[in-house]
Structures are given as C-alpha cells and as structure tokens.
Amino acid sequence: THPTRIVLQSFEYILICLSCFILLYYRCAIRRRTAKIRKPVAPGEHDDLRVGILGLGHLGKQLCLALLEKTKIKPSHIKISTRRPELAVEFVHTEVECFFDNRRLAAWADVLFLCCLPSQIPKVCVDLRSHLAKHCLVYSFTSAIPVTRLAKLLGHDYILKPKYDVVSCDTVDVWLSCSHVASALADPLLIEASCPLTMKGGISLGLNWVCAVLYILLNICTSASLGSSEALLLIKSIFKEKCGDTVQLNAHSFINSSYASSLLSDEPFPWISLMDAQIRETPLLRFLSSSKSVQQCLSAAYKSQMETPAK
Numbered sequence: 001t002h003p004t005r006i007v008l009q010s011f012e013y014i015l016i017c018l019s020c021f022i023l024l025y026y027r028c029a030i031r032r033r034t035a036k037i038r039k040p041v042a043p044g045e046h047d048d049l050r051v052g053i054l055g056l057g058h059l060g061k062q063l064c065l066a067l068l069e070k071t072k073i074k075p076s077h078i079k080i081s082t083r084r085p086e087l088a089v090e091f092v093h094t095e096v097e098c099f100f101d102n103r104r105l106a107a108w109a110d111v112l113f114l115c116c117l118p119s120q121i122p123k124v125c126v127d128l129r130s131h132l133a134k135h136c137l138v139y140s141f142t143s144a145i146p147v148t149r150l151a152k153l154l155g156h157d158y159i160l161k162p163k164y165d166v167v168s169c170d171t172v173d174v175w176l177s178c179s180h181v182a183s184a185l186a187d188p189l190l191i192e193a194s195c196p197l198t199m200k201g202g203i204s205l206g207l208n209w210v211c212a213v214l215y216i217l218l219n220i221c222t223s224a225s226l227g228s229s230e231a232l233l234l235i236k237s238i239f240k241e242k243c244g245d246t247v248q249l250n251a252h253s254f255i256n257s258s259y260a261s262s263l264l265s266d267e268p269f270p271w272i273s274l275m276d277a278q279i280r281e282t283p284l285l286r287f288l289s290s291s292k293s294v295q296q297c298l299s300a301a302y303k304s305q306m307e308t309p310a311k
Contacts, residue, residue, distance in 0.1 A: 052109030
C-alpha cells in the first residue's frame with residue numbers, strides 16, 4: 001500500500017544517512033590513526049567519501065537532498081547517473097554532478113546507491129559489472145531482488161540490502177508524518193522509531209543488518225591495512241561514549257576461532273564477504289545474539305550518532 005511505501009522509504013533514508021555518518025567518521029578516524037602510526041598513503045587513495053546515486057526519481061532526489069543537508073559529504077563528492085540529467089534542476093547551483101554514465105559512476109564511487117526500479121536492475125547490472133572496485137559498497141533499495149541474486153548479476157558481493165521485519169502496531173503513524181527527510185533526521189520520535197534493534201514504529205532490521213554494518217567497518221580498516229588491534233580499538237570507540245569499556249570485543253567476536261587465534265595484532269583482519277554476513281550465521285551474529293547489554297549499547301550509540309551527526 002502507499003502508506004507502507006512511505007513508512008519503508010522514511011526508514012530507509014534515515015538508515016542511509018546513518019551509514020554515511022558512520023563511513024565518514026571511520027574514514028576520518030582511520031586517517032588520524034594511520035597518521036599517528038606513520039603508515040604511508042597508498043597510491044590513488046583519497047580521504048573524502050565519494051557517493052554515487054544511480055537513478056534520479058523521487059527516491060534518488062530525496063536521498064541526495066538529505067545527504068547534502070544532513071551530512072558533511074561535499075557536494076563535489078556526490079555524483080548522479082540518470083537517463084535525464086537535464087531534469088536535475090534542484091542541483092544546478094550545487095557542485096553535484098549529474099550525467100548518464102553508469103560505468104563511470106561505478107568506477108568512481110566508494111558507496112553506490114541503486115535507486116532504480118526492479119525491472120531496470122538486470123540492465124543496470126550489465127553496465128556496472130566489472131566496473132565496481134572491490135571496496136565499493138553497493139546499497140540496494142530493490143526489495144524484489146534477493147542479495148544473492150544481485151551479487152550474481154553484479155559479480156560483486158560487497159552489497160548491503162536491508163531485509164525488514166514489519167508488524168502491525170499502534171505507533172506506525174509516526175512514519176506518516178515524515179514528508180521531508182532532513183526534518184525526519186532531526187525528529188527524536190523518528191530517531192527512536194528507526195533504531196534497527198527495536199520495533200517502535202513497527203519496523204526493525206534485526207541483528208543481521210547490524211552485523212553487516214560492523215563488518216563494513218572492519219573491511220574499511222582492512223582496506224587501510226590497519227592491524228587487527230587497531231581495528232578493534234576503532235570499532236570499540238562506537239560504544240565508548242555510552243558504555244565505556246564494558247563491551248568486550250576481540251578477534252573471536254568477528255571471525256572463526258582458528259583464524260582468530262593465529263591472527264597477529266599488526267595483521268589486518270581478512271576481507272569479509274558482506275553477502276555472507278547477511279545470509280549466514282557469523283561469529284558476530286552469535287556474539288550479539290548472546291549479549292543483550294551489547295545490543296543496548298548499540299542502540300544507545302545509534303541514537304547518539306543520529307542526534308549529533310557532526311561528531
């Protein structure tokens with residue numbers, strides 16, 4: 001139904017902005033950490049997060065406006081590929097570049113949002129296939145196509161595709177008041193309702209999505225050649241403000257015991273398949289499932305990040 005689509009899109013926008021907040025924060029934190037330990041910058045490496053949006057219908061426009069208003073992503077680091085770039089009048093006076101070249105967008109972006117219709121996905125994937133860098137995170141809005149199918153079409157498994165649990169509840173109307181994403185991101189009621197581990201508002205993502213996001217952060221550290229001990233310190237920093245040092249994360253929390261036992265402190269974590277993180281039982285899923293206190297800390301960290309994204 002139309003109200004259901006509004007609810008899910010509102011939820012999606014908030015989570016997307018959160019993802020960008022986290023990615024920006026981590027890139028800055030890793031830059032500071034690598035500077036401290038004097039690791040050289042790899043050839044071609046860049047500091048600013050580069051965001052690609054494929055499709056400029058209602059979804060793509062709202063997403064771009066929200067990123068411009070509510071994140072610190074530079075307009076010059078947002079590019080849009082659309083069949084009708086001449087219609088992007090909202091962005092004429094910004095440094096957001098609009099063009100029609102899906103391959104160029106894929107080769108450039110660190111994060112690529114697929115904002116196209118399910119019927120367009122097969123052709124879009126033909127354009128993107130073999131042009132996506134390994135580190136490029138593809139975020140799919142297309143609920144009709146499973147992540148396994150999308151990974152096969154793209155030849156790329158670094159994909160984040162939310163899978164919702166939706167239930168009927170008395171508080172679902174909170175989403176129907178969300179007509180503008182930027183204002184929704186400043187609404188305490190919507191921030192509370194959008195917390196992935198709760199059911200306030202009738203929607204939740206559960207632990208698999210949370211695990212996928214934490215594995216993304218781990219992969220960012222791996223891409224920067226940070227040792228496992230440095231990576232764990234950065235991930236623990238998510239919890240530190242609200243939970244102090246009570247969250248006990250170690251290598252065994254993320255990877256299988258045999259690999260974790262042999263992993264040296266200055267050795268990076270292995271690259272984690274994001275598709276596997278969303279469809280299989282991982283060490284991190286078992287760890288989070290068994291610890292309500294860590295789940296509570298994650299919820300508190302989420303709300304803190306949404307309320308004060310500039311940090």
